[in-house]
Amino acid sequence: MEHIRKIFADERSDDHNAVGVSIERSDGLGHVTGKTQFYADRHYPGMLTLKMVRSPHHHAKILNVDTSAAEKMPGVVRVLTHADVPSNIYTILRLIQVEPNDEPVLAVDKVRFKGEAVVAVLAESEAIARDAVDAVRIDYEELPPVFDVEEALKPGAPLVNEYHGNNYFTYEGHHCRRVRYGDVEKGFAAADHVVEERYSSAPIEHAPVETTGCIVVPEANGRLTCYSNTQALFFTLDNAGLILNTPFQRLRLIGGTVGGGFGGKVDVITEPVAFLAADLTKRPVKFSYSREEEMQVSSPRAAERIYIKDGVMNDGRIVARQIRLYVDAGAYSRHSPYGTTKAAAHMPGPYTIPNVQVDAHCVYANRTPSSAMRGFGVTIGDFALEVQMDKIARLIGMDPMALRMLNAYRDGDAKAHGETTKGAALVEVMQEAAKLADWPLDGKYLSESSGKGG
Amino acid sequence: MARVPVVFTVNGTEAAEFVEPGAMLSDVLRDKLDLTGTRVGCSQGTCGACTVMIDGELILSCLTPAQRVNGKSVVTIEGVATNGELDPIQQAFATGFATQCGFCTSGMIVAAKALLDANPDPSRDEVVDAISGNICRCTGYEPIINAILSAAAERRVAKSA
Numbered sequence: 001m002e003h004i005r006k007i008f009a010d011e012r013s014d015d016h017n018a019v020g021v022s023i024e025r026s027d028g029l030g031h032v033t034g035k036t037q038f039y040a041d042r043h044y045p046g047m048l049t050l051k052m053v054r055s056p057h058h059h060a061k062i063l064n065v066d067t068s069a070a071e072k073m074p075g076v077v078r079v080l081t082h083a084d085v086p087s088n089i090y091t092i093l094r095l096i097q098v099e100p101n102d103e104p105v106l107a108v109d110k111v112r113f114k115g116e117a118v119v120a121v122l123a124e125s126e127a128i129a130r131d132a133v134d135a136v137r138i139d140y141e142e143l144p145p146v147f148d149v150e151e152a153l154k155p156g157a158p159l160v161n162e163y164h165g166n167n168y169f170t171y172e173g174h175h176c177r178r179v180r181y182g183d184v185e186k187g188f189a190a191a192d193h194v195v196e197e198r199y200s201s202a203p204i205e206h207a208p209v210e211t212t213g214c215i216v217v218p219e220a221n222g223r224l225t226c227y228s229n230t231q232a233l234f235f236t237l238d239n240a241g242l243i244l245n246t247p248f249q250r251l252r253l254i255g256g257t258v259g260g261g262f263g264g265k266v267d268v269i270t271e272p273v274a275f276l277a278a279d280l281t282k283r284p285v286k287f288s289y290s291r292e293e294e295m296q297v298s299s300p301r302a303a304e305r306i307y308i309k310d311g312v313m314n315d316g317r318i319v320a321r322q323i324r325l326y327v328d329a330g331a332y333s334r335h336s337p338y339g340t341t342k343a344a345a346h347m348p349g350p351y352t353i354p355n356v357q358v359d360a361h362c363v364y365a366n367r368t369p370s371s372a373m374r375g376f377g378v379t380i381g382d383f384a385l386e387v388q389m390d391k392i393a394r395l396i397g398m399d400p401m402a403l404r405m406l407n408a409y410r411d412g413d414a415k416a417h418g419e420t421t422k423g424a425a426l427v428e429v430m431q432e433a434a435k436l437a438d439w440p441l442d443g444k445y446l447s448e449s450s451g452k453g454g
Numbered sequence: 455m456a457r458v459p460v461v462f463t464v465n466g467t468e469a470a471e472f473v474e475p476g477a478m479l480s481d482v483l484r485d486k487l488d489l490t491g492t493r494v495g496c497s498q499g500t501c502g503a504c505t506v507m508i509d510g511e512l513i514l515s516c517l518t519p520a521q522r523v524n525g526k527s528v529v530t531i532e533g534v535a536t537n538g539e540l541d542p543i544q545q546a547f548a549t550g551f552a553t554q555c556g557f558c559t560s561g562m563i564v565a566a567k568a569l570l571d572a573n574p575d576p577s578r579d580e581v582v583d584a585i586s587g588n589i590c591r592c593t594g595y596e597p598i599i600n601a602i603l604s605a606a607a608e609r610r611v612a613k614s615a
Contacts, residue, residue: 024548031556032544032563034491034531041490209495209503209591210557259493259557260591291496 027257038210038259039227044217044284048077050277051129051287053119053136054297055111058366059145059158062109062118062138070121070135075128078281079136080120082106085276086245089163091333092268095238102163103332103369105243105272110143112160112331113368115297122277122285145366149305149326152365160331160364169329169337169362177344177362181416182355184311187320191311195392198307199384203300203328206373210259212298213288214271216278224275225252231265243272244279251275263372267299267334299371302336303328304343306384311355316398316406320355321348325381327362330369335376337362342377348416349385350426351407356416401434405445412452424450462523464489465533473520480504480515483530491531491560495589502588505561506530512568512587531560534567542608543567543601552601554592561588566602574610578603 030036067079082088082104089101089108107118119136123129146152146160152167153175160167171177188194214228230236233253241248258265274287289298304327311320325343329336344360373379393400405427413421427450434441448454457472464487471486478497483489483506495501497516504516507529534541543566546552553559562585569576569584576584581602590598 022549022551025551025553027556028548028551028553029540031553031559032540032547033535034489034560036556037490038493038557040494041484043485043488207591208555208557209501209589210493210555211495258555259495260555262591291498291500 036257038257039215039229039255040210040213040286040288042215042227044215047215047284047286048122048124048277048281049126049129050120050122050274050285051126051133052117052293053121053133053138055107055114055116055118055140057111057140057142058114058147059143059160060111060140061143062107062111063141064137064139065119066137067119069137070132073123073128073132073135075124076121076132077124077283078122078277079132080106080122080273080277080280081118082108084280085243085273087243090239090243090272092235092239093333093335093338094242095235096338098333098337100163102161103334105276111140113366115293115368116331117273117297120273120277122281147365147367149303149328149361149363149365152363153361158366160366164364167364169333169340169364171337171341175361177341177358177360179344179347179356179358179416181357181418182320184309184320184322184355184357187355188309188311188322191319192314193312193392193395194309195312195388195395196307196309197388197391198305199380199387200305201303201380201383203303203368203370204373205295205298205300206260206262206264207294208258208260208262208264211289211291211294212265212270213286214274215284215286216271216274217284218278218282223250223252224278225254226271226275228253228255228271229258229261229265230255230268230271231258231261231263232268235266236268236271239268240272240275244276246279263301263374263376264298266372269298297368299330299334299369301373301376301379302330302339302370304380306381308384308388310388310392312392312396314396316392316396316403318351318353318392318407321351321353322356323347323358323360325358325360327360327377328367328370329362329364330367331364332369333362334369334371336370339372339377343381345417346378346381347385349382349389350409350424351404352409352413352421353407353416358416399442401430401439402442402445405430405441405448408450410450410452410454426450427454458521460520460524462525463527465529471520475521477520478516479506479518479520479523479528482520483515483528489530489532493557493560495557500589501558502561502565503558505564505588507564507568510568510571512565514587529564529567531564534563541567541605542612543570543605546601546605546608547598550597550601550604552594552597554590554594558588558590562590562598566605569602570606570609574606574613576603576606
């Protein structure tokens with residue numbers, strides 16, 4: 001707070017009074033009258049519908065693509081393949097130095113997940129676009145797929161994504177994101193108990209009521225305006241500029257009205273190809289996911305598998321924690337290399353443990369690419385950690401709240417990542433939670449604090 | 455395919471359009487009449503965002519061929535307010551934080567209107583039942599239920615005044 005006061009000394013006062021007061025949403029009246037304009041509520045003369053021809057296979061070589069029948073259909077204006085995309089291979093987070101580029105806008109020589117986009121058709125109406133999709137002929141040679149994160153890391157597993165050369169994202173030369181602190185083996189040897197468990201989660205689809213999509217309108221001055229429901233306007237603008245190989249200022253993004261996002265609309269998927277299509281046809285283009293596409297091809301929360309091995313003393317102190325964590329990125333990186341780093345950074349939870357080892361793997365498999373969703377990289381890890389804490393408490397016959405109090409980090413404690421704990425409020429939060437939940441907390445924990453030595 | 459004429463009343467005004475045979479009411483409302491307050495979330499009758507009223511009955515406009523409303527009276531979200539005056543349901547949604555992203559709101563309010571028009575004093579269970587065909591993925595159901603109950607009370611007061 002002092003820091004912020006210093007920075008904004010001339011610009012803001014601290015007499016804000018909104019906390020504890022109900023203030024009507026600025027978009028509330030638009031919502032209740034139906035006047036809020038979502039991207040799909042705009043109409044433009046001559047607007048084309050874009051639809052994708054998608055892979056029916058999880059993993060296959062593309063032998064031949066024949067678009068001739070579709071191109072001849074009345075009402076079909078243009079058919080796009082990878083050859084039409086100026087810079088086809090990208091990865092969203094290249095803007096923050098994540099590499100390599102590993103995903104095509106339109107598939108080139110193989111498909112890596114069921115539902116991957118191969119050909120885009122542009123037609124005068126949605127019905128014609130659907131018929132044109134059916135008229136595109138693609139010959140595939142199926143390849144053996146791999147769906148399981150641990151199977152994918154075994155020698156001889158099918159290679160999912162050639163841009164990585166392995167079925168994992170490489171973190172500074174390592175096959176996983178690592179945290180090393182103390183010596184877990186020594187900790188296990190000294191412990192009264194060793195508790196080892198496996199936790200796993202399935203992919204979770206956000207299922208927003210408004211499906212993902214955008215409209216791109218070519219302007220008279222040569223610029224392209226995109227109305228989108230993306231949650232990431234700037235990532236979208238920059239990636240689209242790089243994919244089209246066009247100056248960023250030619251592209252304009254208008255958004256902010258999102259019919260449910262929850263992290264599911266941060267990927268840059270519909271806009272680049274819609275920008276390109278509008279640029280090539282000089283017509284407004286609309287690309288909206290159907291409900292089926294939203295469920296099948298939009299990124300879900302990644303499935304995770306987490307192994308936790310803890311060394312625990314009879315008095316409840318956790319003296320070693322070893323984590324082996326796998327994030328199922330699906331076929332492409334998208335936000336998963338970052339999510340996996342977050343998962344590693346979140347371990348070993350808000351506890352002071354003298355010996356910690358984390359191996360967090362970002363794994364490629366022939367599944368729908370996963371990406372952001374509310375607290376991604378953290379939510380599933382917290383589930384695993386806190387279930388583990390309850391299991392430990394049961395094993396040693398200790399109150400689960402007391403176990404957490406005993407191990408909670410306090411200001412000044414060293415963290416596994418080499419940082420020093422600062423501004424922790426965990427003890428106070430647990431005291432308050434125990435009070436609200438009528439949880440009988442041992443008196444000695446009521447007088448403790450998160451302060452140094454508290 | 456030859457287009458067919460459809461004539462109906464929408465929010466008290468006559469509409470006359472030529473539509474493709476099989477065109478859905480939601481598309482005609484949104485694309486031809488510019489009544490885009492009716493949202494389309496699934497096109498398969500599962501989300502409830504496209505809910506409108508036909509002759510006082512709730513229907514899903516994404517599954518209703520426009521030809522079926524010939525000669526009938528349709529009310530959409532744009533017809534819930536009277537002369538720019540918000541219905542108590544709309545007011546209660548706005549002040550009671552019953553909107554988040556807003557995409558389900560139109561369908562929710564139309565469903566609530568159908569309920570309160572038929573049953574001015576519903577129980578909480580009846581409100582829950584009335585919006586059970588409408589999905590809010592922001593999961594703000596509690597404020598929505600509370601808003602409908604408080605609007606019901608508001609409407610009863612207005613009626614008795």
